[in-house]
Amino acid sequence: MTKNAVAIRAERLTVTRGSHRVLHDIDLTVTRGAITGLLGPSGSGKTTLMRSLLGVQIIESGTVTVLGKPAGDPALRRRVGYVTQAPSIYPDLTVRENIAYFARILLGRGARGAIDEAIATVGLEAQAGQLAATLSGGQASRVSLATALLGAPDVLVLDEPTVGLDPVLRASLWDLFTQIAARGCTLIVSSHVMDEAAHCDDLVLLRQGKIVFRDNPSALLAATGLTSYDDAFLALVTREPGSGTRPTSSHDKDTDR
Numbered sequence: 061m062t063k064n065a066v067a068i069r070a071e072r073l074t075v076t077r078g079s080h081r082v083l084h085d086i087d088l089t090v091t092r093g094a095i096t097g098l099l100g101p102s103g104s105g106k107t108t109l110m111r112s113l114l115g116v117q118i119i120e121s122g123t124v125t126v127l128g129k130p131a132g133d134p135a136l137r138r139r140v141g142y143v144t145q146a147p148s149i150y151p152d153l154t155v156r157e158n159i160a161y162f163a164r165i166l167l168g169r170g171a172r173g174a175i176d177e178a179i180a181t182v183g184l185e186a187q188a189g190q191l192a193a194t195l196s197g198g199q200a201s202r203v204s205l206a207t208a209l210l211g212a213p214d215v216l217v218l219d220e221p222t223v224g225l226d227p228v229l230r231a232s233l234w235d236l237f238t239q240i241a242a243r244g245c246t247l248i249v250s251s252h253v254m255d256e257a258a259h260c261d262d263l264v265l266l267r268q269g270k271i272v273f274r275d276n277p278s279a280l281l282a283a284t285g286l287t288s289y290d291d292a293f294l295a296l297v298t299r300e301p302g303s304g305t306r307p308t309s310s311h312d313k314d315t316d317r
């Protein structure tokens with residue numbers, strides 16, 4: 061992997077949903093192999109931005125390029141995984157059957173190795189034969205994550221994967237994300253829990269559809285002079301628009317690959 065290579069680039073991205081302008085002229089680059097945290101209050105546009113990166117959102121203007129191709133390009137289908145907020149699994153199938161079903165669609169026959177690997181990666185070997193309807197919330201989320209890992213994606217987009225989980229489970233999921241990124245996968249993880257910023261290599265803070273901060277976690281604390289991510293975030297989101305920290309960082313100079 062080229063150091064600082066760009067996995068995703070959005071330029072002048074503007075999105076309107078219904079009569080509401082949700083994203084305003086967003087410029088963003090995402091570094092390959094990094095964990096980028098997409099943080100912001102409820103309704104700030106995180107899901108809409110993720111949908112735009114995935115190519116499933118109608119955009120009003122601007123461009124989004126993923127791994128050098130337009131977002132949503134058919135060639136990206138296996139290279140980009142998406143885990144939605146609500147686990148997308150069948151309750152009447154077991155963990156293994158759920159994963160096998162998606163493996164059949166994505167990889168065709170002979171996907172047994174990939175199924176076993178996905179189950180092991182998310183640590184659900186003991187639950188493999190259990191009906192999804194009987195799983196805990198955290199286990200159900202991990203089944204969803206396993207299905208997204210099946211094609212060994214180069215980019216993984218996770219929409220609030222830790223919401224509603226206890227601190228122990230949250231920590232173990234973040235460990236897992238770190239392992240996945242260490243294999244070279246680019247992760248974009250949204251959250252409105254600011255402390256989760258600490259697990260990320262890069263941060264994108266959204267407020268009312270605009271980027272109010274873009275740099276690494278320690279730069280966020282340095283920029284605000286505060287010691288907690290919660291306080292730093294609050295300081296930024298309550299600041300008048302236009303008076304804040306520079307919204308983009310030096311990442312933005314790198315070339316697409």
Ligand SMILES: Nc1ncnc2c1ncn2[C@@H]1O[C@H](COP(=O)(O)OP(=O)(O)OP(=O)(O)O)[C@@H](O)[C@H]1O
Nearest residue numbers: 077078080082101102103104105106107108109252
């Ligand atoms: N289909 C839609 N039609 C009109 N407005 C929409 C639609 N979907 C989302 N919105 C609005 O767009 C804004 C951004 O929504 P989005 O789901 O992207 O925010 P979010 O940051 O992901 O929020 P949360 O953390 O609550 O999931 C919100 O004001 C929402 O009400």
